[in-house]
Amino acid sequence: MKSRFLAGLLGLYLEGLMPYRKHREKKYETKYREAFKVFQEEIGITFSDEKLLIQAFTHSSYVNEHRKKPHEDNERLEFLGDAVLELTVSQYLFQKYPTMSEGELTKLRAAIVCEPSLVRFANELSFGSLVLLGKGEEMTGGRERPALLADVFEAFIGALYLDQGLETVWGFLKEIVYPKINEGAFSHVMDYKSQLQELIQRDGSGNIEYQILQEKGPAHNREFVSRVTLNNVALGLGSGKSKKEAEQQAAAEALKKLKEQL
Template sequence: MHIQRKKELLNLCATLGEKINNLSLLNTALTHSSYAYENRNHGMTMDNERIEFLGDSVLGLIVSTFLYKNFPEMNEGEMTKIRARYVCEHALANYARKIYLGKYILLGKGELMNGGRDRNSILADTFESVIGAYYLDVGFECTRKVVLDLISDEMLNCDLADSFVDYKTQLQELVQRDADNVIKYYVVNEIGPDHNKQYDVVVKINDATYGGGLGKNKKEAEQLAAKQALEKLKK
């Protein structure tokens, strides 16, 4: 491994606040399959997919344990919903951005040209891989500290009530008390590049627009549109 690459990996460790002994393992965790494939004839054969598999489980255990210990009032279903919120692709990609993980990832030329360093799927998978590498090298407790230093404040301050609300169902139940009413959702605009797109959605009741929402996917945008429609109807 080149000296410059070692410096980069040590900088990442400093950002995470925990040292790692096996820098080669961390380097593998940062190696996307596209890079491994392009360099297969130069001794580079390992990508981060196996470590990602492990990191996914470790991350889930850390978040589950945190919720169990800090929210004794939650039942199983509530904890499951909150955990999904904090280990979904979008959340993991945001954690990765906090530590500038994109600049450390080894990517093939095609992925680089297509904005792979800031693509949610690549950032999320690589974040899980880094967690897996830490777990293998320094154990569970140090890895737990790395993860919770990034996300514990966010989880402690989350709006729990808002996490459990299904606005679309509420709107449907309210509006369809009259069976003649019709609710439809429309995507009116798609904003941004394919790897980081946002959807602008409106909800109409009997062809009249009652709400709109902008989200990272259609489901989120529809929920936000339904929430706005409910607020309008209540007024």
């Protein structure tokens, strides 16, 4: 009898909490919708389907705690966004660096779409403050977790592609990602010739040419001497066991000189 009485009291207590919980959740969701509205204004893009935008920022921990509501997490959008990001960045690099080898293009793209880079892009747009998280994830610092932020950035790209198409994605990356490539943020992964080319293109200084000035030594131990010029003005000399190595060394010397002048 006593246990039934206590169970009844507990039921009444929980029933009394329901309106409060609903009010609190509604207030929470209203706050996020307002935040997403401001976010869209800041990036100059308005989603036709706002549910896609919200899904991009919805972590699986939030979905697990709100099973009665039709929430979807961002994992599928992350999968799509990863592919869209690789495609658009690949196209940009292919067009920007017509003389860069496949290996160098791959290395540069990997540096641009790696986790630390995506986290940097996400932080610049304050993505962490928009993520819908479960309480446990929130308490363990999920908003600042690098892997989570990188995933959200990819999911956002996926959502943007579905809602607006590739052209809008390209325009967004042109504002957020491509300028960093042009500023030399990823030059450290390029070889010397590519770094020199990137530096000259950034400054709009002119055309680079490489010349083999000398070949010496026997066939089995050949040595090449190369010179790199900019608008017919010598920038650097280099030597090596192959033409490519000699050109790389010439580019390295040219880079050193140019950086000393900056």
